[in-house]
Amino acid sequence: MNKFYLIFISIALFIAACGGAKNEAEQTETTAQEEVKSEPEEKVAEAAVPRGQGIYKTYCQVCHQADGNGVPGMNPPLTQTEWVLGEKERLIKVVLNGLNGEIEIKGEIYNNVMASHSFLTDKQIADVLTYVRSSWGNDASEISEEEVAAVRASNEG
Amino acid sequence: MDSLKTTISKTILFYALIFLALACEQKPSENTDTNSSLPALPTADANNGGLTLPDNFGTVVVADSTGRARHIAVNDQGDIFIKMRRLKEEKGILTISDTTGNGKMDTFSGFDLYTGTGIHIYNNYLYASSDSSVYRYPLENGAVPAEAEPEVIVSGFPIQRSHASKTLAFDNAGNIYVNVGGPSNACMEESRTPGSPGMDPCPQLEYQAGIWRFDANKPGQTQKEDGYRYATGIRNAVALEWNDKENSLYALQHGRDQLNNLFTDLYTDEQSAELPSEEFLQINEGDDFGWPYCYYDHFKNQKILAPEYGGDGEKTGRCEDIKAPIMAFPAHWAPNDLLFYTGDLFPEKYKNGAFIAFHGSWNRGPFAQKGYSVVFVPFKDGKPSGDWEIFATGFKGKDEIMSPSEAAHRPVGLAQGPDGSLYISDSVKGKIWRVMYYDNVTTASL
Numbered sequence: 385m386n387k388f389y390l391i392f393i394s395i396a397l398f399i400a401a402c403g404g405a406k407n408e409a410e411q412t413e414t415t416a417q418e419e420v421k422s423e424p425e426e427k428v429a430e431a432a433v434p435r436g437q438g439i440y441k442t443y444c445q446v447c448h449q450a451d452g453n454g455v456p457g458m459n460p461p462l463t464q465t466e467w468v469l470g471e472k473e474r475l476i477k478v479v480l481n482g483l484n485g486e487i488e489i490k491g492e493i494y495n496n497v498m499a500s501h502s503f504l505t506d507k508q509i510a511d512v513l514t515y516v517r518s519s520w521g522n523d524a525s526e527i528s529e530e531e532v533a534a535v536r537a538s539n540e541g
Numbered sequence: 542m543d544s545l546k547t548t549i550s551k552t553i554l555f556y557a558l559i560f561l562a563l564a565c566e567q568k569p570s571e572n573t574d575t576n577s578s579l580p581a582l583p584t585a586d587a588n589n590g591g592l593t594l595p596d597n598f599g600t601v602v603v604a605d606s607t608g609r610a611r612h613i614a615v616n617d618q619g620d621i622f623i624k625m626r627r628l629k630e631e632k633g634i635l636t637i638s639d640t641t642g643n644g645k646m647d648t649f650s651g652f653d654l655y656t657g658t659g660i661h662i663y664n665n666y667l668y669a670s671s672d673s674s675v676y677r678y679p680l681e682n683g684a685v686p687a688e689a690e691p692e693v694i695v696s697g698f699p700i701q702r703s704h705a706s707k708t709l710a711f712d713n714a715g716n717i718y719v720n721v722g723g724p725s726n727a728c729m730e731e732s733r734t735p736g737s738p739g740m741d742p743c744p745q746l747e748y749q750a751g752i753w754r755f756d757a758n759k760p761g762q763t764q765k766e767d768g769y770r771y772a773t774g775i776r777n778a779v780a781l782e783w784n785d786k787e788n789s790l791y792a793l794q795h796g797r798d799q800l801n802n803l804f805t806d807l808y809t810d811e812q813s814a815e816l817p818s819e820e821f822l823q824i825n826e827g828d829d830f831g832w833p834y835c836y837y838d839h840f841k842n843q844k845i846l847a848p849e850y851g852g853d854g855e856k857t858g859r860c861e862d863i864k865a866p867i868m869a870f871p872a873h874w875a876p877n878d879l880l881f882y883t884g885d886l887f888p889e890k891y892k893n894g895a896f897i898a899f900h901g902s903w904n905r906g907p908f909a910q911k912g913y914s915v916v917f918v919p920f921k922d923g924k925p926s927g928d929w930e931i932f933a934t935g936f937k938g939k940d941e942i943m944s945p946s947e948a949a950h951r952p953v954g955l956a957q958g959p960d961g962s963l964y965i966s967d968s969v970k971g972k973i974w975r976v977m978y979y980d981n982v983t984t985a986s987l
Contacts, residue, residue, distance in 0.1 A: 443735075446802050446904050449944035455903040456946055456969065457609070457626065484702060493627070496702045499733040 432526060436515025439508050443501060444516075452520040458496060460489040463520045472527055476535040479509050506532040580619075582960070582977050583644025590974050591949075592935040600974045601644040603964070604637050607971030611658040612708065612878060612954035614667065616683035619958055621646065621973060623966060624660040624669055634660065634669055636685070637973070644975065652678075653691060658706035658779065659719075663757060668717070672705040673698045675719060675755075695719065695755050697763035699748055704777040710790060712783045717757040718790055721764070722777035723750030727797050727849045728833035735803050739849030743833050750832055751775055752790065752824065774829040774863070775822070780879035786893055787923040790824040793876035793897060794866075797836055797847070798904045804848040812854070814905040817845070818869035819876050821897075823923065828864055835860035839869035868925045873902035874912030877953045881920070884961020887978045894919045896932065896963060898952040903945045910945055913937045915952055915965060933965065933976065 441450075447459040454461040462468050467475055467489070482500040486493060501509070510529045517524040585599025592600055603621070608629035614622045620638040629635055632651025639646050659670035666677045667685055676691040694717065698707060704722025711717055726733050728743035743750075748764060751773035755762050762768070771790070778792035801813030808816070817836035822828075835844040844860035846852030870876065878898040882891050894917055901913035915933040919926045938949030945951070954966035963976040 441907070442802065442805070445906055446799055449903070449946070450906060451944045451946070453944050453946040455944075458903065461946070497732060499731065501734075503734065 432511045432514040433518060436511035436513070437519075439504070439512040440515050443504065444512065447498070452516070452522075456492070458494070459498075460487070460492070460494045462516050462522075464522060465489050468516055468522060469524045472531060473535050475513060476509065476527065476532050477539065479504065479513065480532075480536060480539055502536075506530075506536060580642060580960070582962075582979070583642075583975075585977065585979065589935075590972070591938065592933045592974060592976075594933050594976065597978055597980045598976055599979050600976045602972060603639065603644060603975050604646045604649075604971070604973045607635055607637065607649070607973065610953065610966040610968060610971040610973070611706070612660045613956045613964055613966045613973065614660045614662045615956045615958045615964055616662060616680065617959050618683045619960075620683060621956070621964060622660055622662075622667060622669075623971070623973070624657055624954075626656055626658070626968065628654065628656060629971075633657070633671075634667075646973070652685060659709040661709045661711060663711040663717075668694070668709055668711075668757075670707040670709055670719070672707060673700060675707060675709065675717065692760045694757070694760055695762045695764065695767070697765060699724070699764075701749070704795070706777075706779050708779050708781045710781045710783045711757055712790070713785060713788065715757050717755050718771060718781065718783065719753050719755065719768075720775075720778040720781050720792070721749050721751060721753055722779075723775075723832060725833070726799060726803075727847055729803075729849055733799065733803065735805070737803075737849070739833055739847065741834075741850065745833075746773055750777075752778065752781070752792070771826055772824045772828040772830070774831045774834075776832040778822070780876045780897060782879040782881060784881050784923070785883070786881070789923060791879060791881075791895070792822045792824055793870075793879055794820045794822060794830065794832070795875055796820065796872060797833070798873070800848065800854075807848055807854050810907055814872065814908045815840075816872050818866065818872060819874050819899075820866035821868040821870065821876075821895075821918070821925075822864075823867050830866075831860055831863035835863050837866055837869055839871075842869075868918060868929065870897075870899075870916075870929070871911065873904050875900035875902060878955040880955040880957060880963070882957065882961075882963070884957055884963075886961030887963075888980070890919060891917065893921075895925075896955055897929075898955050898965060900951050900953055900968065901937070901945060901948060906943070909941045909943055910948075913942075913948055913951060915955070933974075936967065 448454050448462050452462040479501045482498045484497040486495040507529045509532045510527045514526040583601050586601050589600045590602035607623055609626040611624045611626050623635040625633050633653045633655045635651040637646035638648040640648055655671035657671040661668045665680050667680055668677045674696040675694045677694055678685045678689050678691055701724035708720045723745050728739050728745055729737040730740055731737040752771045753768040754771040775794050777795040780793040782791055784791055796817040796819050801808040801810055816838055818839040820837050831844055834847055834850050836847055838845045843857055844863045846856045846858040846860050876897050877900040880896045882894055897916045899912040899914050902910045913936045914931050916929050917932040918929045936950040936952050942948055950967040950969050950972055952965050953968040956964045965974045
């Protein structure tokens with residue numbers, strides 16, 4: 385074996401090592417960031433927000449996190465999602481009935497279980513959802529106790 | 542070969558190497574002579590790929606963004622198989638190789654179409670798992686041939702949404718061990734609902750929350766027909782490994798969540814963030830570690846009765862005789878892989894010790910999230926012989942995070958390379974680090 389050939393190879397390897405970072409395949413993931421529109425109908429009731437924040441801290445924060453960003457691959461975010469900003473009835477039902485099965489939120493697949501929170505009162509659910517709909521850049525209308533009561537009634541009946 | 546030529550060439554090469562090492566500002570390495578038959582260690586990256594390690598350790602980022610990686614396996618050629626949590630370009634298992642010898646993976650390929658966590662090389666086969674089955678592929682010169690069809694070794698694990706990873710371990714007698722996690726937090730009648738009592742007995746223990754053993758070489762087994770429940774009462778053992786030296790199974794359990802959300806009157810926020818322990822288990826056939834009835838409290842050094850079963854944070858009740866862990870770690874750190882180090886590259890103290898990859902917590906709120914590191918535990922006679930220590934940190938990318946989505950990287954898988962390098966995978970971007978020790982090894986063997 386020719387030693388000088390080896391030297392050449394070794395030097396070539398070192399040069400490759402220096403510039404090696406560029407060798408990696410560029411494989412960045414793209415996340416579909418859908419714009420979700422909401423129509424603010426009424427002004428958010430001021431007192432509902434701090435009350436709702438307290439309920440959020442006790443019952444939701446562990447999974448959806450203080451910043452509403454959830455836990456990647458496990459618990460979805462509550463920031464600008466269709467579920468949070470969209471139809472009120474569907475959102476109220478998530479809290480009353482829980483949710484499971486595969487869902488896609490902001491381009492990520494979640495396939496996990498959220499338990500029912502029907503043990504919360506209508507007022508608590510209204511407050512926490514009002515808080516969620518007006519936090520972390522969310523800007524959607526408040527949810528009232530009556531709206532929760534109506535969904536609960538139709539849900540059970 | 543004439544010796545003068547060799548001497549000259551060595552001298553030239555020596556200076557060339559020094560010059561180049563300095564020129565690209567990378568970690569210089571001592572260039573002492575060894576007669577290793579293995580390829581030279583690549584030079585460490587200047588910033589160790591963002592990681593902080595003990596003295597004289599360095600890392601090369603072998604791949605930067607392979608996708609949502611889970612566990613990894615390394616073959617004798619140093620190629621890495623990565624099991625994906627999400628398909629990457631329609632592939633469930635990626636193979637990455639370094640064809641130039643600079644330590645950077647430059648060839649990416651992949652196969653199969655299921656996602657999962659477990660992957661392991663055993664007796665010239667590559668084994669991998671989805672969340673419901675275990676498959677294997679023959680290896681030829683370390684590679685899976687293009688035309689190879691997967692053989693189904695075990696199928697029929699229960700479909701579950703949480704704790705679904707079927708991680709794998711292999712003994713020396715042709716057996717495969719599979720983690721089947723408990724599908725709930727603590728077997729409550731109403732899942733994760735405040736105050737709901739635990740089911741007693743917990744029906745989930747029949748086919749879940751334990752380790753099942755199968756014949757590693759027999760295709761077509763199902764859990765119900767062929768599975769043997771080797772150990773029970775384990776909530777979720779993503780980190781599962783056979784220790785060849787001790788001829789015994791070891792695992793780390795993810796402890797339960799939400800003591801204070803679910804039992805506000807019994808636990809404070811602080812207690813809920815610090816309890817229960819993540820348990821390091823030495824597992825013998827027939828062992829029961831007590832889930833869902835018990836959890837471990839490392840401040841009291843006791844198994845405590847779970848609040849779902851009448852516990853109040855103090856009572857031990859039916860948990861008195863439950864087997865204790867060999868070591869307890871802080872709560873919620875999420876141990877996701879375990880590796881017993883058998884290589885010669887690292888200093889003597891690491892030999893036969895345990896490396897553990899902690900994925901990092903999500904439920905220590907309202908306090909900062911913790912874990913996100915690789916820990917080392919020295920071992921002697923099958924047990925820890927000293928305290929655990931942080932081996933690698935820096936994954937998070939910042940000092941303190943309140944929510945797991947802030948973490949730049951989360952360590953999830955470990956593997957040992959043929960030369961004793963330690964490989965670490967990341968679940969966020971699929972970054973793969975190769976950790977090496979540089980004290981008495983040449984940078985290029987001649």
